[in-house]
Amino acid sequence: MTSFADFANVCREIENISSSLEMTERVAEFFKLVDTEELHIAIYFIMGDVFPDWSDYDLGVGTGLFYTSLSKASGFSVDEIKKIVRDKGDIGKTTVEVIDKRSGSQITFDMFNKLKSKLTLNDVYTTFKKIAAINGKGSHENKLKMLQYLFSKTTPEEAQYLARLVLEQLRIGVGEGIVRNAISKSFNVPSELIERGYMLTNDLGVVALAAKKGGIDEVKELSIQIDRPIKLMLAQVAPNILKAIKDMDNAAIEWKFDGARLQIHKNFDDVTIFSRKLENITNSLPDVVSYVKAQVTTDTVILDAETFAIDEDGKPKPFQEILKRLRRKYDIEMTTRDIPITVKIFDVMYCNGKSLVDLPLTERRKVLHNIITDSSSLSVSDQIVTDNVEKVEQIYFEAIDDGHEGIMIKNPSSPYTPGKRGNNWFKKKPIMETLDLVVIGGEWGYGRRTNFIGSFTLACHDEKSGEYLPIARVGTGLTDENLSELTELFSSLILLENGRNLEFKPEVVFEVAFEEIQKSKNYASGYSLRFPRLVNLRTDKSADEIETLDRIKDLYNSQRK
Template structure:
């Protein structure tokens, strides 16, 4: 049995290391020490995840619940805890200080009462199962139990885990390399396993017990969503045809991405964030039952909200459908969805991701009615592509997708095999990490938001600028409500926000800047959409910022 204190000590050591290789070795050594039962838990914990990314389980613990739990444990008022957070600038360190300052359980602590890693996980699992009347208080009591059993150093990482923000610089890249180093397997196979299963814990235990052979066997499974293949901005029609030869042309729908798992009569629909949204989309479920003519399949596509004029409704209307929990049938009538399927990843026991797109397309057309299959034309004629592009725009959609007909399906990868062409200003998907309260009539609202891109190695978020343009007064109110429970720290007009919400932001230019941690700043940023269909892991990376900067300078 491994104690949570051991985990806390490893995290504390990592926080004081700057080199990624040394961090990887520390993580690797700890993975080797824990038991088989603890390994999947630890692998997720070290990145700040309690459950697998694809799991329906969620803690639902915001800062307010966390502060209430530590207040009850330490006997300090919540106001004092908030002051400690302002002083330290870190939730974990502030709550550790609260325990040390308050009337605590520490004098009664004994070695026999030490928390184990498994006990922490089971308590978090219990919290995730609480819902309905009285659930908030029950969650606080469960947190209070953990805090009352923990040593001060453990409090730091318990509290960060509770809001799933470890902030120790361990991201998927480091965990991938640590698993490879710990169990002597190729990092490429570890990465493949993580992309296919969305569960680093499963990959770690597979690497330990079954080695290279076990990782090779990991594959696509029904009802376990895999990451969606991504597209990057194309340079142009002529350039793309020159590079690919023939291209598979499809409309780029102005909709929301869906991944559909059909297992006999059971149908599950996952959003781009791999959240189960089936209950909110009964019309899509009905369409799938009618038009998908096979027993066991995984499909990739786009759901589009169609208006009375037969044109796509605004993206925010689609998100209303995905978020709806009540009056679902009524909303389905108000905002009907149309399904456009463009890929098939799994069919009756066989993974299809490694076969060429052109072959996957043949199978897709065989098992789905043509009414739900996105139109596709393969051509090497720029004029044909131009015509399809104009048709898509005239129909109210975003442009076209140009795909390599010979390409495999690469989960979670953004590469040159899928390119998007659209006429609008370049946009970035950035995580909101802070904000400022407004002035004058906007004093009750957060008036501007601090944005950050993602460092894929450490999973840290690097500031790149603020956005206040493109936000209406109505949106200001809605956004303030959205972010209110995510505020971690307030200092005057400035707020630190838990990084969970993604903004799609347009801009005129990327500039070098020493004022932000990314080293870049956006010129004239403007809010385009709140991408609640995307997770913080979907945010654009610092590498993409650098690529765009180089491209715009013509270097």
């Protein structure tokens, strides 16, 4: 078995490497040494994840619970730990210090050290799964005991990286790209095959295991699996309609609905629904489950869809209304009655045991029409294929007049590329495109807003370094009610607190409107937003879906033109 100490040593080495090529080489060496049974765990951990994206497991450990567990394992008080965090500016380094100075009165912990009992990767992962499975009465105390147990068995070096994993803030600069290339190097499988395997399985652990066991042939056999969500295909912003369709012989035009993305899996009589963030939200949408069972005629299928709330006249309600449905855990029947929804199916990725992602859009649409019986509640979205710009503009204004966001412009011959934002799908909306940015920090307010978080620091994602780079701060225009709700939301995500300044776990996504993008030396991204304002809290999006630095650069350059 692979010791957790080996993992911690690799992390320490990688933190001191600046070259992505060197980093890839070191990760590849580590993967070669990891036992086959633990390879998938090593893949998740090295990227700072505890479980894969599609997993129903959620560790559910906030900073409060973490500080308490560290306190009990070290003999330091929670207040002492918080002070060290403020001084060190890093939860990992704080953990090293308090574990290193662990109270001698912790007899049980000293016994562990004398026995030289070592944690393995599997020990840590198994304990994480047990923590994630704990719920109900006494869950806080039981999770606390499990965390205390883990920290009691670590050396200070191990504790540093264990702490970061618990809060899913490893921050050693290893992202999907480095892991993909490292798997390729470790097991002599071309990186493009590793990438394709990842697109189809949404799990680099599964891909690595296939590469190690069967090499190229086994990786080629990887495919979509029912009930395991894949990443959704993404669209780029179209600066104008003419530019979007100029490279297509014909363009497939669909309405862009003001709703929430759904990925629907039907496995005979079982229906599972995943959100855009690949969270299982089936229980919140019993009406959609019944629609799918009644109207989708094939045995097994994976569908891409959009759902939106409607009023008594059949017109779309604001986006926030559909979010109420997706968030609801109680009184679901009442909410289903009060907020009726419509589902529009626009793509299919899998049907009756076969992956369809390599088929052109036109062929996938034929499959849709063959397996779905349309109704007012669930139907295949309308689509018109044309090269006529005036016709496209007409459809665009019809969508706007009906209360939706605009249109989608798609290449009819394009395959379905999970998780990719290429030149095959474009979206056109009437206002300057808003940006989806992750909140990484904040600041306590002044005066009567002293007890509220008064402003929030927003970041884009640098795909090369894997870092979140600040680009704006938003706070104006928020009511006391808004700030109260946001303060409650972010209270469990605080990683560091230094005076009035806060650092958050990068998890919450804001949709932000702005006047223009400017060059700036004040932010690490090199850019800033003029007059940013909060439009929406995007609970349907995760931090890995936010704007990239490259896209910010493209938007800035297109502005200047």
